Amino acid sequence: MIYDREYFNRAPKKSAREFFGNMGAVKFLILANIAFFLLDLIIRNFTGSDVLARYFALSLANLSDGKVWTLFTYSLLHEGFLHIGVNCLVLYFAGSALELKVGAARTLFIYAASVLGGAVIFLLSDLIGHESLLIGASGGAIGLLSAFLMMSKNEVMTFIIFVFPVRIRAWTMLKFMSAFEFFGFIFFELAPFSRGGIGFSAHLGGIAAGCLCAVLMSENRSEFFKISNFKFPKKRSMGMASDYKFKVDISSEENLRAEVDRILDKVNRYGFYSLTDEEKEILSEANKRM
Known part of the structure; x- marks a missing residue:
């Protein structure tokens, strides 16, 4: 996958x-x-x-x-x-x-x-x-x-x-x-x-x-x-990874594949260091399911 x-x-x-x-x-x-x-x-x-x-x-x-x-x-x-x-x-x-x-x-x-x-x-x-x-x-x-x-x-x-x-x-x-x-x-x-x-x-x-x-x-x-x-501007193209906290439902194969595609696109564009801990866990979970 x-x-x-x-x-x-x-x-x-x-x-x-x-x-x-x-x-x-x-x-x-x-x-x-x-x-x-x-x-x-x-x-x-x-x-x-x-x-x-x-x-x-x-x-x-x-x-x-x-x-x-x-x-x-x-x-x-x-x-x-x-x-x-x-x-x-x-x-x-x-x-x-x-x-x-x-x-x-x-x-x-x-x-x-x-x-x-x-x-x-x-x-x-x-x-x-x-x-x-x-x-x-x-x-x-x-x-x-x-x-x-x-x-x-x-x-x-x-x-x-x-x-x-x-x-x-x-x-x-x-x-x-x-x-x-x-x-x-x-x-x-x-x-x-x-x-x-x-x-x-x-x-x-x-x-x-x-x-x-x-x-x-x-x-x-x-x-x-x-x-x-002090707060950063809300309108920006990409913030620091630590600025974002979110959860994604990856219980279904379709949702997992879509989320992995999004994460890998982010890696391809901004580098692995831009990923949040949550996104790294999702990649790890995807590898386990494979």
């Missing part, structure tokens, strides 16, 4: 439209960043030209020249493998968790808002500091992480801080992360002796935009900052 399904025997063939249609927001963002990074790498190595940086990186000069698209496209450029690797890791872990909570469309919106927020704060810091060039998806990635932490503020999670795993509440982690970025912004980006490097201002803009989106997407905004009363 279970193992006669197509994807248990062989990988189903999918058209390009089906593949990209089912990709999800986070995978799309990661793929776009990698594709643009490889394109930039090829152009630099074979022609020695920095044409992508000149037309897509963010700076006061580019913006004054009318290149308004750089407010978003700077996030597609990266300095090297470590730069894009770290950003893609944050995108994958934080973005995937957020997408399960709010859905693909809202995840893309939060990412775009965070990229724009990072650009605005960076440009403002350039006006009072020294002019520089901004590239990288850090603002968008940290915006997704901030939105997820804001929506999960009551939960205790395990974070890797300076290589060490630490269990702290999400709200505490958000405050620690914001303080760290603010410290870097003041002492390493605005300081007269600063020579560029990490865009702390863009990170702060991403954090602010991500948190603002989390507030705007909450149903009860007046109660949002009362930590014990």
Whole structure:
């Protein structure tokens, strides 16, 4: 009953439209960043030209020249493998968790808002500091992480801080992360002796935009900052598995088969980790009956 399904025997063939249609927001963002990074790498190595940086990186000069698209496209450029690797890791872990909570469309919106927020704060810091060039998806990635932490503020999670795993509440982690970025912004980006490097201002803009989106997407905004009363939006494409409690009548063979089909479709789309304990028990029961 279970193992006669197509994807248990062989990988189903999918058209390009089906593949990209089912990709999800986070995978799309990661793929776009990698594709643009490889394109930039090829152009630099074979022609020695920095044409992508000149037309897509963010700076006061580019913006004054009318290149308004750089407010978003700077996030597609990266300095090297470590730069894009770290950003893609944050995108994958934080973005995937957020997408399960709010859905693909809202995840893309939060990412775009965070990229724009990072650009605005960076440009403002350039006006009072020294002019520089901004590239990288850090603002968008940290915006997704901030939105997820804001929506999960009551939960205790395990974070890797300076290589060490630490269990702290999400709200505490958000405050620690914001303080760290603010410290870097003041002492390493605005300081007269600063020579560029990490865009702390863009990170702060991403954090602010991500948190603002989390507030705007909450149903009860007046109660949002009362930590014990915070609730996730009811309208979302897929919540965390632990959010759902339900019982299914699987006494009949027909009901059991239908429920197993639904569970396996969920595994195929979101992964085994998205299953509730109840759904895992149903799969176990189905195996026993076989």
